[in-house]
Amino acid sequence: MKKILSVSLFATCVLYLFACSPKTSPTKTTVETKEPTTDKNYTITLNSNYGKEIYEAKCGSCHDLNKPSDYTFKAWNPIMDRMAKKANLxxxxxxxxxxxxxDNAKAEK
Ligand code: HEC
Known part of the structure; x- marks a missing residue:
């Protein structure tokens, strides 16, 4: 019960964060994630448009911007673990x- 409560509390915070975003019709997607301090697993809803902005702003400074479709989402995960640190996300x-x-990765086989 406590877990469900904290998860929904966090989800509410995330929703509030993006409620003020001026973007039109954001793509909603969910990602399995771990809360960094408690390491608990849960799913949050994210704003794909915001992700695209960050991606384009931060991920092309050291090398050419990769296309999301260059890799499957499964392959992106370990890459992002390394690159998010490099990009200071x-x-x-x-x-x-x-x-x-x-949302945009290559389809898994
Ligand atoms: C500080 C510079 C820097 C930033 C910022 C950066 N990268 Fe990289 N990236 C590298 C370097 C250096 C390599 C090659 C060496 C390596 O793999 O660590 C690389 C390699 C890659 C590769 C090749 C695949 C692989 O397994 O090596 C991908 C894909 C990639 N980066 C994606 C991203 C994404 C997405 C972001 C934004 C979150 C990002 N990069 C931000 C420096 C950077």
Whole structure:
């Protein structure tokens, strides 16, 4: 019960964060994630448009911007673990980029 409560509390915070975003018709996606401090697993809803903005702003500075469809989402996960650190993404930025990649990645075989 406590877990469900904290998860929905966090989800509400995330929703509030993006409620003020001026973007039109954001793509909603969900990503399995771990809360960084408690390591609990849960699913949050992300804004794929916000993820795209971060991706385009942060991920092309050291090398050419990869196409999300260059990799499957499964392949993107370990890449993002390394690259999010390089790009200094905070936790939510990383999750949103993952949401964007999940929507646009190469189809799993
Ligand atoms: C500080 C520079 C820097 C930033 C910022 C950066 N990268 Fe990279 N990236 C690298 C370097 C260096 C390599 C090659 C060496 C390596 O794999 O660590 C690389 C390699 C890659 C590769 C090749 C695949 C692989 O397994 O090596 C992908 C895909 C990639 N980056 C995606 C991203 C994404 C997505 C972001 C934004 C979250 C990002 N990069 C931000 C430096 C950067």
């Amino acid at each position: 905070d936790y939510l930025q990383k999750q949103n980029v993952l949401g964007y990649l999940k």
